[in-house]
Amino acid sequence: MKISKLTELKNKSISIIKQEGFSSFVKKGKNFFKNRKMLKNQVFDKCFKDVLFINGCSLPHPQRYRVDHQIEQLTSAGLSCAKVDYDKASADLVRYFRAIVIYRCPIIPAIEEIVRLAKENNKIVFYDIDDLVFDLEYTKSIKYLDTLSESERDLYNDGVKRMGETLKLCDYGIASTERLKYEMGKHLKEVFVNRNVASEEMVKYSQDALINVKKADNKVILGYLSGTITHNDDFKLIMPSIIHVLRKYDNVYLQIVGLLDLPDEMQDLKHKVITSPFMDWKELPKLTRSIDINLAPLEDSIFNEAKSENKWTEAALVKIPTVASKVGAFKSQIIDGKTGFLCSNEKEWTDKLSTLIESKELREEIGCNAYSEVMANHVTTKTGMLLRDFIVSKLHKNVCFVVPSTNISGGIMVIINHGLVLKKHGYDVTLINGNVETQHVDKVYENGNYLYVVSTIKNDMCAKIDVLVATMWLTLEFVKKYSNCENRKYLVQGYETDFYKYGEYERLKCEATYNEISKIDYLTVSRWCEDWLINKYNKNVKYAPNGMYLSLFKYKKRNFNRKIKILIEGNCNDAFKNVDESFKIVDKLDKSKYEITYLSYQKEPKKWYYVDKFYHKVPHDQVGKIYQENDILIKTSILESFSYPPLEMMATGGVCIVVLNDGNKEYLKDMYNCLVYSQGDIDDAIKKIELVSNDKNLRNEIIKNGLETAKSRDWNMIENDIINLYEDVSE
Numbered sequence: 001m002k003i004s005k006l007t008e009l010k011n012k013s014i015s016i017i018k019q020e021g022f023s024s025f026v027k028k029g030k031n032f033f034k035n036r037k038m039l040k041n042q043v044f045d046k047c048f049k050d051v052l053f054i055n056g057c058s059l060p061h062p063q064r065y066r067v068d069h070q071i072e073q074l075t076s077a078g079l080s081c082a083k084v085d086y087d088k089a090s091a092d093l094v095r096y097f098r099a100i101v102i103y104r105c106p107i108i109p110a111i112e113e114i115v116r117l118a119k120e121n122n123k124i125v126f127y128d129i130d131d132l133v134f135d136l137e138y139t140k141s142i143k144y145l146d147t148l149s150e151s152e153r154d155l156y157n158d159g160v161k162r163m164g165e166t167l168k169l170c171d172y173g174i175a176s177t178e179r180l181k182y183e184m185g186k187h188l189k190e191v192f193v194n195r196n197v198a199s200e201e202m203v204k205y206s207q208d209a210l211i212n213v214k215k216a217d218n219k220v221i222l223g224y225l226s227g228t229i230t231h232n233d234d235f236k237l238i239m240p241s242i243i244h245v246l247r248k249y250d251n252v253y254l255q256i257v258g259l260l261d262l263p264d265e266m267q268d269l270k271h272k273v274i275t276s277p278f279m280d281w282k283e284l285p286k287l288t289r290s291i292d293i294n295l296a297p298l299e300d301s302i303f304n305e306a307k308s309e310n311k312w313t314e315a316a317l318v319k320i321p322t323v324a325s326k327v328g329a330f331k332s333q334i335i336d337g338k339t340g341f342l343c344s345n346e347k348e349w350t351d352k353l354s355t356l357i358e359s360k361e362l363r364e365e366i367g368c369n370a371y372s373e374v375m376a377n378h379v380t381t382k383t384g385m386l387l388r389d390f391i392v393s394k395l396h397k398n399v400c401f402v403v404p405s406t407n408i409s410g411g412i413m414v415i416i417n418h419g420l421v422l423k424k425h426g427y428d429v430t431l432i433n434g435n436v437e438t439q440h441v442d443k444v445y446e447n448g449n450y451l452y453v454v455s456t457i458k459n460d461m462c463a464k465i466d467v468l469v470a471t472m473w474l475t476l477e478f479v480k481k482y483s484n485c486e487n488r489k490y491l492v493q494g495y496e497t498d499f500y501k502y503g504e505y506e507r508l509k510c511e512a513t514y515n516e517i518s519k520i521d522y523l524t525v526s527r528w529c530e531d532w533l534i535n536k537y538n539k540n541v542k543y544a545p546n547g548m549y550l551s552l553f554k555y556k557k558r559n560f561n562r563k564i565k566i567l568i569e570g571n572c573n574d575a576f577k578n579v580d581e582s583f584k585i586v587d588k589l590d591k592s593k594y595e596i597t598y599l600s601y602q603k604e605p606k607k608w609y610y611v612d613k614f615y616h617k618v619p620h621d622q623v624g625k626i627y628q629e630n631d632i633l634i635k636t637s638i639l640e641s642f643s644y645p646p647l648e649m650m651a652t653g654g655v656c657i658v659v660l661n662d663g664n665k666e667y668l669k670d671m672y673n674c675l676v677y678s679q680g681d682i683d684d685a686i687k688k689i690e691l692v693s694n695d696k697n698l699r700n701e702i703i704k705n706g707l708e709t710a711k712s713r714d715w716n717m718i719e720n721d722i723i724n725l726y727e728d729v730s731e
Helices: 003-020 022-040 060-076 091-096 109-120 143-147 150-169 178-184 200-212 229-248 264-272 284-290 310-316 328-333 346-358 360-377 380-394 410-424 473-481 505-513 527-535 579-587 620-629 645-652 682-694 696-711 719-725
Strands: 047-055 081-085 097-103 124-129 172-175 191-193 220-224 252-257 273-276 293-296 322-325 341-343 398-403 428-433 443-446 449-455 465-470 485-492 521-524 541-543 564-569 594-600 613-616 632-635 655-658
Touching: 047 060, 047 091, 060 081, 060 097, 060 124, 060 380, 091 097, 091 109, 091 449, 097 109, 109 124, 109 150, 124 150, 124 178, 124 380, 143 229, 172 178, 172 380, 178 191, 178 328, 191 380, 200 284, 220 229, 220 284, 229 252, 229 264, 229 346, 252 264, 252 284, 264 273, 284 310, 293 310, 293 346, 310 322, 310 360, 322 328, 322 346, 341 346, 346 360, 360 380, 398 410, 398 473, 410 428, 410 443, 410 449, 410 485, 410 719, 443 620, 465 473, 473 485, 473 505, 521 527, 527 541, 564 579, 564 620, 579 632, 579 682, 594 620, 620 645, 632 645, 632 682, 645 655, 645 696, 655 682, 655 696, 682 696
Parallel strands: 047 081, 047 097, 097 124, 124 172, 172 191, 220 252, 220 293, 252 273, 293 322, 322 341, 398 428, 398 465, 428 449, 465 485, 485 521, 521 541, 564 594, 564 632, 594 613, 632 655
Antiparallel strands: 443 449
């Protein structure tokens, strides 16, 4: 444990002993080390969900209200959530969530990095807080802080300042009261008030207390459930009224829970004061039900205006009336004389307490009214929709591409580049990968940028998805079955049925994806695919031209007065790549005049291939350099979804000798930007190679036109077309 952590632990220990006593310190110490042991072996439940709560508060009561209860609200309203303590939060968590709610977190490097990455990936960050503890201007009015030593005060102030730093990094705020909203609004774009509400468990334990607790008929018990010594100044506000009613009414008693220094003025009433130690919140409803009037005094200050109405809520759950200061949340939530009583001065406290003490019927009426109000409007299951709507309204539209693998191929590169274009324009983009071999991949990179990857094998998928995109036929089943999405799309890049032999069952399953009867929007980057999807399968199709990053395939002037370098590209095990034919062509060339390079992302060359240089599994951002090193590309594929290599070779200033196929014919034109030969005509291919090697004018014309063709396909030129693919017609 680092020195700073030890110092912080020491100071926190001193503070607990001073505020809550040594026995409480021992109990909390045991729980601390027990929790540390549990957390040491705890692996964060990595699910792809909507909202991550990062908790920065060690006190159980606040984090229960602002983390656990808000998670319960959102869960009941249809959003999936998870939580983690801020000192255990890692930057990797960003990829699993659409939004992050940071609760009372001081700035630390990990939180700073999480916020940075969230914004970089168009995920929204909210700051949540339930006290004015993010600016020293507010906390200087807390009288209890004057009792701290200089080092303790410095530690407290440092925490306040660091919470303020985190708040200012966030996009939006969530506050528990109107005053907090106002003060947070000075630093954030918008703040939403989501009041503290009771959880399902709180209601359950309160219901049990209502049934099982029997009240004493001959006593009227006032309850001051203060919690900590910091509330002593609040109690002093009502002390004259309390002394008055305790002396006036023989049957009136005062119940105190937690720490409260009994003032000298009340020592003669000690026999009418009942004290109880701090207790687990699950036990508190029983004690609250045993009292008759709940006391909630607050000094009138900006800091107290920001406090929540928890004391009223908790008492109302067990039908106990509350008398509270007419300050902040009490003032806005309690209807005076109906769901509680509000007081502004000593006389009002004395009169209203006396009225309630003297009328059991009124106590029951006010308690029942408060109970009805809380059960209707202050419990998690009745209040989550507004919080959900606020969070969802601020989220960037998310698009998830389901990929069969993250291994680089032409089709995968199209998907990645579509994702990067969307990310550049403010979309929250994720690749969903179901491949066992690549399940460890958490990011894919291209052109200096990246996309997050989430594995369906390692993670449960729960998040709401705006646009879910199948990218190859194997991925459509997942898209159809995933229920929590708005729009389903299928990006078709080729006729994949023909990737399989006749008689193979996969042909039938693949063919069925083009005959889908459920609502799927079909997209494509190929005019050829657009044509058969419309004319053969009667689908409505949206088209965008395919593209490339010219920055990765830069022009380089070639020298054809030396040994001419020929490049062959493709996986020789894929029959439709027809790589064998390329090597049959070069086998007949004069090896003293030509040098042969082979580039394969998968398989090594067959034994009979003639190869001078072999490149294997080259990163995509390095492929352009290999094209630059060579003068002529021979591309003999007979089936391609979209054929990138000729386009990439043209961008670098090389010449292409090609067989036309459905994946390249939309941009290739014989004797204009390439030379075309007929598949299987080896002699014709050789003639075309020799022609372009010897005819400088033809070569220069083909190179010039090839460069123009490549420029027209730059991703930056077709961004609007790509974005349009993933928008609905109504948008």
